[in-house]
Amino acid sequence: MQRLIYQHYHQNLAMPREQLEVLKALDVAKTQLYHFTAIVIAGMGFFTDAYDLFSISVVTKLLGRIYYPPQHNKPGVLPAGVSSAITGVALVGTLFGQLFFGWLGDKLGRKKVYGITLLLMIICSIASGLSLGHSARGVMATLCFFRFWLGFGIGGDYPLSATIMSEYANKKTRGSFIAAVFAMQGFGILTGGIVALIVSAAFEKDGDPILTTPARADYVWRIILMFGAIPAAMTYYWRMKMPETARYTALIAKNAKQAAEDMAKVLHVEFDPEEAKLEKITQEPSQQYTLFSREFLHRHGLHLLGTATCWFLLDISFYSQNLFQKNIFSAIHWLKPSSSYTAIREVHQIARAQTLIALCGTVPGYWFTVFFIDRIGRFTIQLMGFTFMTVFMFALGIPFTYWLNHKAGFLILYALTFFFANFGPNATTFIVPAEIFPARLRSTCHGISAAAGKAGAIVGAFGFLYASEARHQNSNPPPDSGYHTGIGVPDTLIVLGFVSLLGIGFTFLVPEPLGKSLEELSGENEDDISEDSPPGKQSSFHHTIPV
Numbered sequence: 001m002q003r004l005i006y007q008h009y010h011q012n013l014a015m016p017r018e019q020l021e022v023l024k025a026l027d028v029a030k031t032q033l034y035h036f037t038a039i040v041i042a043g044m045g046f047f048t049d050a051y052d053l054f055s056i057s058v059v060t061k062l063l064g065r066i067y068y069p070p071q072h073n074k075p076g077v078l079p080a081g082v083s084s085a086i087t088g089v090a091l092v093g094t095l096f097g098q099l100f101f102g103w104l105g106d107k108l109g110r111k112k113v114y115g116i117t118l119l120l121m122i123i124c125s126i127a128s129g130l131s132l133g134h135s136a137r138g139v140m141a142t143l144c145f146f147r148f149w150l151g152f153g154i155g156g157d158y159p160l161s162a163t164i165m166s167e168y169a170n171k172k173t174r175g176s177f178i179a180a181v182f183a184m185q186g187f188g189i190l191t192g193g194i195v196a197l198i199v200s201a202a203f204e205k206d207g208d209p210i211l212t213t214p215a216r217a218d219y220v221w222r223i224i225l226m227f228g229a230i231p232a233a234m235t236y237y238w239r240m241k242m243p244e245t246a247r248y249t250a251l252i253a254k255n256a257k258q259a260a261e262d263m264a265k266v267l268h269v270e271f272d273p274e275e276a277k278l279e280k281i282t283q284e285p286s287q288q289y290t291l292f293s294r295e296f297l298h299r300h301g302l303h304l305l306g307t308a309t310c311w312f313l314l315d316i317s318f319y320s321q322n323l324f325q326k327n328i329f330s331a332i333h334w335l336k337p338s339s340s341y342t343a344i345r346e347v348h349q350i351a352r353a354q355t356l357i358a359l360c361g362t363v364p365g366y367w368f369t370v371f372f373i374d375r376i377g378r379f380t381i382q383l384m385g386f387t388f389m390t391v392f393m394f395a396l397g398i399p400f401t402y403w404l405n406h407k408a409g410f411l412i413l414y415a416l417t418f419f420f421a422n423f424g425p426n427a428t429t430f431i432v433p434a435e436i437f438p439a440r441l442r443s444t445c446h447g448i449s450a451a452a453g454k455a456g457a458i459v460g461a462f463g464f465l466y467a468s469e470a471r472h473q474n475s476n477p478p479p480d481s482g483y484h485t486g487i488g489v490p491d492t493l494i495v496l497g498f499v500s501l502l503g504i505g506f507t508f509l510v511p512e513p514l515g516k517s518l519e520e521l522s523g524e525n526e527d528d529i530s531e532d533s534p535p536g537k538q539s540s541f542h543h544t545i546p547v
Helices: 021-028 033-067 080-108 110-129 136-168 174-203 217-226 229-241 246-252 256-267 275-282 294-323 325-331 343-376 378-397 407-422 425-434 439-474 489-509 518-522
Strands: 003-012 538-546
Touching: 021 246, 021 256, 033 080, 033 110, 033 136, 033 174, 033 217, 033 229, 033 343, 080 110, 080 136, 080 439, 110 136, 110 217, 110 229, 136 174, 136 246, 136 425, 136 439, 174 217, 174 343, 174 425, 217 343, 246 256, 246 275, 246 439, 256 275, 294 378, 294 407, 294 425, 294 439, 294 489, 343 378, 343 407, 343 425, 378 407, 378 425, 378 489, 407 425, 425 439, 439 518
Parallel strands: none
Antiparallel strands: 003 538
């Protein structure tokens, strides 16, 4: 079979030097118990992240029914601005948290700030459910306040969890381990739907009026939101017991003795601290340049542009799909109009639909990535994911009126877009930034890339969702047109198809980390760096694509 080879040349490097023994041991270590312990500890943070971010979409219609009066024989709804704020404010907090804690993780250490993020998530999950006020506006404002800080804590979990897992893992299965941490997000989304199903079923009573919302419905959304504190609280102790990563302790804190002692406890092998070697390594030019330097721009500028842009484009699509789900389900008449359900029953129906999509498309996609990423590589998975997302979005959006009478086919293709988002760029955009940047900038660069992603999510929440709610509240198009949910479900799907198409192009800026150590990828194991190095000392990343 012919193959098209895409070569992305980057920095000029000198000959590689010998690595610290403790880091070399981590790179070649067999899979051990501490790997799985780290996956669970870091992964439970992501379980909570996903639960908290996506559970809000299950209860937004209930909030409208409780706090806003019925109009024209229809249940109350949240104003468009309020709905977008409640949905999007956590994403804004997440963006700032990713930037702040990403930077702090490189300055103070991964472990020192790891517990702070979890405490924020626990406290603000509970506080969100306890949101009070003398009026609807007061309750919504309080809820938005606490969800902002909840998002701030969630944001810190992205760069810290990814960096910790990448620095603990061996180079042979590093991708699978980081993907397994991220895959817990799928279980968080699934659990959000299941909890909503259980809580709504527990509070539902036969004979409830459709337009009048019972007082007990106020407990439903509060319990659903507060449940997110439980998994985070369960792992706080173990998160605090984790030792700092050897790469931070040695390469950034420059404490070779402590790094050797910490990893001796983890790997059950004694290490020579190699203090003289570490002192020589940390004086190399490859250990000196900063984020805002010409050398960083020369060596990693295109990489950072690629990781940030791909994540931005992916999250426009991924979060729009998740937050827009209830509108899409209504558009194809899988969910009936709100006026057909009681308040609590509507929560149950929305949760059932989202749980089914998560079970059939979202969760399997994550675990396909875990299984295949160290076999076929990050680049191939990301390219494939963006490609299939583009195809399925166009296939759903362009002939949309056809799908109104073929709901099963629509739902299968729709689930496949989630499958290939997760067996694709939703996983790889999280993994690659934790591998390709220098240790002293790794958490910061991951935070920048993740924040770009959340900027895309905000575009989805405040853009698509706001336009959807505003048009829905201010117009009355024909019920079977497919356009009665805002800017139009067909329009949205087609736009998201073009967004995914752009992602294919920017994927070519991202290198393939498969089989390389973190120091090889970042250039930290090189004796010298210079833009004037002779051509013979140049290195390159190769992307090989079957055609």
